[in-house]
Amino acid sequence: MVYPYLTGLVAGAFILASLVKVFNVEEVRPTYRLSLLTALAFLLIAPLPLQLHLGHPLRSYEIFLTPNPTSAMAMFGFVYLWYLMGVLVLELWFEYRRDLIVWSREERFPMSLVHRALSLFSTDTSDAAVAFDRKAIQVITVIGIPSAFLLHGYVGFIFGSVKANPWWGSVLMPIVFLMSAIVSGIALVMFLYMVLTPLRGEPIDMRCLDKLASYLFYAVIVDFSLEALDFIHRLYQSEESIHILGTLIASKLFMSLLVIQIFLGMLLPVGIMIAVRLFSVTAELRKLFYFTAIILIQLGIFATRWNVVIGGQLFSKSFRGLTTYKMEVVGIEGLITALVLLALPFGVLLVLLKVFPPWRRAAA
Amino acid sequence: MDKREFLKSLVVFIPAGGVIASLAKQAGAKAPEPAYQAKNHYYGMGIEIDKCIGCNRCVEACKLENDVPQEPFFFRTWVERYTIKKDKSVVVQTVGLRKGKAREIVEQEDVLRSFFVPKLCNHCANPPCVQVCPVDATWSTEDGAVLVDKNRCIGCRYCIQACPYGARYLHPKTKTADKCTFCYHRVVRGLLPACVEVCPTQARIFGDLKSQASRLVRFERLNKIHVLKPDLNTQPKVYYAGLDGEVR
Numbered sequence: 001m002v003y004p005y006l007t008g009l010v011a012g013a014f015i016l017a018s019l020v021k022v023f024n025v026e027e028v029r030p031t032y033r034l035s036l037l038t039a040l041a042f043l044l045i046a047p048l049p050l051q052l053h054l055g056h057p058l059r060s061y062e063i064f065l066t067p068n069p070t071s072a073m074a075m076f077g078f079v080y081l082w083y084l085m086g087v088l089v090l091e092l093w094f095e096y097r098r099d100l101i102v103w104s105r106e107e108r109f110p111m112s113l114v115h116r117a118l119s120l121f122s123t124d125t126s127d128a129a130v131a132f133d134r135k136a137i138q139v140i141t142v143i144g145i146p147s148a149f150l151l152h153g154y155v156g157f158i159f160g161s162v163k164a165n166p167w168w169g170s171v172l173m174p175i176v177f178l179m180s181a182i183v184s185g186i187a188l189v190m191f192l193y194m195v196l197t198p199l200r201g202e203p204i205d206m207r208c209l210d211k212l213a214s215y216l217f218y219a220v221i222v223d224f225s226l227e228a229l230d231f232i233h234r235l236y237q238s239e240e241s242i243h244i245l246g247t248l249i250a251s252k253l254f255m256s257l258l259v260i261q262i263f264l265g266m267l268l269p270v271g272i273m274i275a276v277r278l279f280s281v282t283a284e285l286r287k288l289f290y291f292t293a294i295i296l297i298q299l300g301i302f303a304t305r306w307n308v309v310i311g312g313q314l315f316s317k318s319f320r321g322l323t324t325y326k327m328e329v330v331g332i333e334g335l336i337t338a339l340v341l342l343a344l345p346f347g348v349l350l351v352l353l354k355v356f357p358p359w360r361r362a363a364a
Numbered sequence: 365m366d367k368r369e370f371l372k373s374l375v376v377f378i379p380a381g382g383v384i385a386s387l388a389k390q391a392g393a394k395a396p397e398p399a400y401q402a403k404n405h406y407y408g409m410g411i412e413i414d415k416c417i418g419c420n421r422c423v424e425a426c427k428l429e430n431d432v433p434q435e436p437f438f439f440r441t442w443v444e445r446y447t448i449k450k451d452k453s454v455v456v457q458t459v460g461l462r463k464g465k466a467r468e469i470v471e472q473e474d475v476l477r478s479f480f481v482p483k484l485c486n487h488c489a490n491p492p493c494v495q496v497c498p499v500d501a502t503w504s505t506e507d508g509a510v511l512v513d514k515n516r517c518i519g520c521r522y523c524i525q526a527c528p529y530g531a532r533y534l535h536p537k538t539k540t541a542d543k544c545t546f547c548y549h550r551v552v553r554g555l556l557p558a559c560v561e562v563c564p565t566q567a568r569i570f571g572d573l574k575s576q577a578s579r580l581v582r583f584e585r586l587n588k589i590h591v592l593k594p595d596l597n598t599q600p601k602v603y604y605a606g607l608d609g610e611v612r
Contacts, residue, residue, distance in 0.1 A: 055519015055539030062499040062518060073522050074498035163596055164492060164528035317530035318444075318612040320456040 002341045004155050005184070005305040006046040008177065009345075011152035012185010013039040014088065014144060016215070021141040027211035033095065033358030034196070035189045040088050041349035047080070049341050052332050072158050083151045087144040093118075094133045094140065096356055098125050103360075114355065152181040159308060166241030166319075167248070167312040172230045179223035184301035186216045187294040192349075194291055200359065206283050213290050217273045220297065224266050227304075244319040252322060253311050256303045265300010269293035400552045405507040406573045407546055408601035409560070410583035411482055413608070415567035418443055418480040420460045422559035422568065429547060429558035436461045438533055440544040441484035441559050446610060448476045454610050481611050482568065484559070485510060485531040485544035486592060486600030493523035493532065493541075502541065508573070508601060509548050514540040528593050529600075546570070573601075 017035035019025045051057050064081075067074035100119035104112045153174040160173025170176075190212050197204050234242060249257055272293045276286055315322050328334035426441045427434060436458075443459040447470045455468055459480065470478075487510050494502050494510060501516035502523055512523075517540035524532040524541060535542040547557035551570075555561075560570040571580025580603075587605035593612065594600075604611075 050520075053520070055521075055534060056517070059499075059516075059518040062516070066499055068497055068500040070495045071498045071522075073496060073520065077498070158522075162492075162496075162526055164526055313525075316456075317528060318456060320454065320612065 002049040002338050003046055004159075004177070004309065005302055006042050006049070006341075006345065007155055008152055008181035008184050008301065008305070009188050010039045010043045010046060010185070011148045011178070011181040012183065012187075013042070013189050014148040014185070015182055016186050016189050016212075018141045018145050018148070019215070021137060022145065025211065027207050028215075030205050030208045031189050031193050031212065033356070034192060035185075036088070036092050036095065037352045037356060037358060038189055038192060038349060039185075040092060041352055042345040043080075043084055043088060044348055045341065045345045048344070049338075052337065052341075072154070072161055076154050076158060079147075079150055079154050083147050087140060087147045091137055091140045091144060092356070093120070094136045097122060097133055098130050099361065101125050118355070149178055153178045159312070162312075164317065165312050166239070167245060167315070168308065170230060170234075172226060172233075176223070176226050176230060179219060179226055180301050180304050183216065183219045183223050183297060186212060186219060187297045187301070190216065190290065190294050191298070194287065194294075196353075202359075204287065206286070209287070209290060213273060213276070213293075216294070216297070217270070217277075220266060220270055220273075224270070241319055244315045244322075248311060248315055248322060252314050253307055257307045257311070260303040261300050261307060264296055265303055266297075269296045269300070272296075402506040404574065407508045407551065408487070408571065408573050408580055408603060409484070409546070409557075410569035410571070410580050410587075410589075410603045410605065412567050412569070412583075412587070413479055413481060413604060413606040415565040416443065416480040416482055417565055417567075418445055418459050419564065421562045421564065422482060423460060425558040425562040426544070429550075430545070432542070433536055438536070438542075440531075440542070441482065444481045444483060444611075445478065446481060446608065447478045448608075448610055449474045450476045452476070477608075479608060481604075481607070482559075483529065483531070483592075484602060485527075485546075486529055486598065486602045487544075487546060489599035489601060490597060492526040492528065492596075492598060496522045496526040498522065505548075509546045509551075510543075511545055511548060512541050512543060514538050514542070517541050528596050528598060 013035045016028065017032050017039065020029050020032040051060055054060055063074050063077045067077065069075070097119055100115045101123060102125065104115035104119065106112075107115065156174035156177030159168040159177075160170050162168045190209070193212075194204060194209070234245065269292075272289050276289050281289065310325050313323070314325060329336060331337070420443055423439065423442055426432060426439075430440055432438055432440050439458075445457045445459055447455040447457075449455065449470060451474075455470055457468070487508060489504075489508075491502075491504060491510050494504055497517075498520060499516060499518055501514075501518070502510065502512045504510050514535075519534060519539045519541070521534055521541065524534065527543075532541050532543045534540070547555070547559075550557060556570050557568075560568045569579050569583045571578035571583070573580060575581065583605065584603060589603045589605060590607040591600040591603060592607075
């Protein structure tokens with residue numbers, strides 16, 4: 001359950017980063033590098049919950065060595081690898097290459113070596129080389145957007161293609177996953193930007209923040225519409241499973257779906273953002289409103305994943321009754337592990353921010 | 365070892381290897397044809413609802429035969445009691461589950477009809493579990509069984525989610541997916557699955573769909589047959605006679 005949440009954040013953060021490079025949205029440039037690093041930090045930790053869930057974690061490499069071509073899960077391993085190695089790491093390298101070289105020349109021992117190694121010992125900082133870097137980033141981003149869509153859309157497909165489960169089996173699932181990924185990714189980068197910038201004693205760029213907020217607003221609207229469509233479609237078709245799903249929503253998922261996901265995680269933040277647009281609010285107040293909205297949205301998306309993953313396992317396969325989910329506190333799949341897994345990417349991000357400071361541009 | 369020495373020993377080694385290989389081949393050729401030919405069989409099971417008395421002996425036999433954990437909730441086969449009340453509401457309970465929350469007791473006068481439904485892996489001809497397994501640890505045999513290789517399964521549980529019949533569980537000891545095998549180890553020796561062997565009313569009929577003389581073919585000829593969740597196109601090979609429309 002932690003896994004789809006984490007990959008969602010990855011895909012969302014990357015798509016946000018792509019806006020700068022592909023669509024030349026200048027306003028969000030301050031978050032470009034931060035988004036890429038966020039995506040990498042979360043992507044590195046994302047497989048960990050999956051690994052812990054396996055009965056035989058030491059056999060997991062078999063997914064790559066002897067994959068079953070008809071298995072959505074097996075093929076996903078390659079989508080993940082492609083995205084990590086072919087897109088994210090490559091783009092980061094080209095983006096930072098010149099800076100790494102310049103930094104390593106200025107620095108003293110441990111860091112100079114780290115940066116030199118990370119630049120793969122390249123030394124060319126000529127204009128032609130930098131121009132090539134830019135060109136490469138452009139190409140990677142163009143390939144990266146569909147890859148990011150594929151990454152999280154595919155997570156949706158893994159659930160959506162399970163015909164045995166009426167709560168999961170829906171063609172809309174990949175798109176719903178993707179949109180909610182974009183929502184959560186933008187909200188996360190906004191959160192990090194709003195926390196990290198004041199910590200470094202720098203002013204928050206309100207143009208950037210407003211732009212991010214407007215993207216977030218549209219993404220939430222699209223996400224909400226898709227989920228509403230899915231819901232209405234099920235209700236209107238009123239198939240056999242509607243009884244058990246109705247009972248599920250009215251009882252076990254009441255709190256997490258209706259209250260947290262829909263009311264607190266969608267309607268309330270959308271209301272806040274509409275209010276911000278309607279009434280001209282001061283910058284300080286806007287920050288406060290945005291911050292509240294992104295926290296709520298993050299909570300809402302987490303609840304969305306919960307409702308899909310746990311919700312899908314709360315009724316019997318004969319559709320004749322609900323089962324219970326008892327969360328462990330300790331243990332390999334318990335609450336504490338989940339909290340650690342959710343905190344780990346931030347730790348990784350901290351390290352990445354130290355090694356690749358996104359705000360430090362090397363002098364020309 | 366220098367180059368010369370190495371080449372010398374190679375001269376001896378290669379012919380020696382050839383001799384050993386040919387000997388091994390001859391030894392292999394002497395092995396008799398295996399008596400059991402998978403391609404000549406295609407298995408399925410028939411279940412006559414009206415004959416099941418819910419004694420649960422099939423479940424007990426299965427657990428003993430296949431090392432299924434004794435605790436409830438781990439089953440390769442189980443029996444459900446369906447009670448359809450006069451208000452048309454349906455109560456489903458697994459026979460033999462005594463622990464847990466108080467089970468709903470339906471008063472005699474509220475019962476419209478009641479019956480037992482033995483369930484197990486349907487050994488589907490189009491199995492979703494096989495489709496989704498990321499490492500090919502579960503597969504369809506030529507003779508129509510769906511099996512799991514516990515030395516290969518990584519315990520991801522995707523097959524458990526993909527099975528529309530809830531026929532799979534994660535074995536707490538092996539940490540791999542486990543399910544009914546039609547007692548494959550018995551069947552290839554010409555024996556019946558344990559559940560079929562012990563059924564006192566012969567509610568379960570096991571047979572070979574490729575053999576006209578099989579009891580299963582006779583069962584299919586004499587009964588109106590239904591399978592579970594046919595709309596999912598899994599093409600189950602567990603056939604029910606007298607199945608109620610309320611059963612899922």
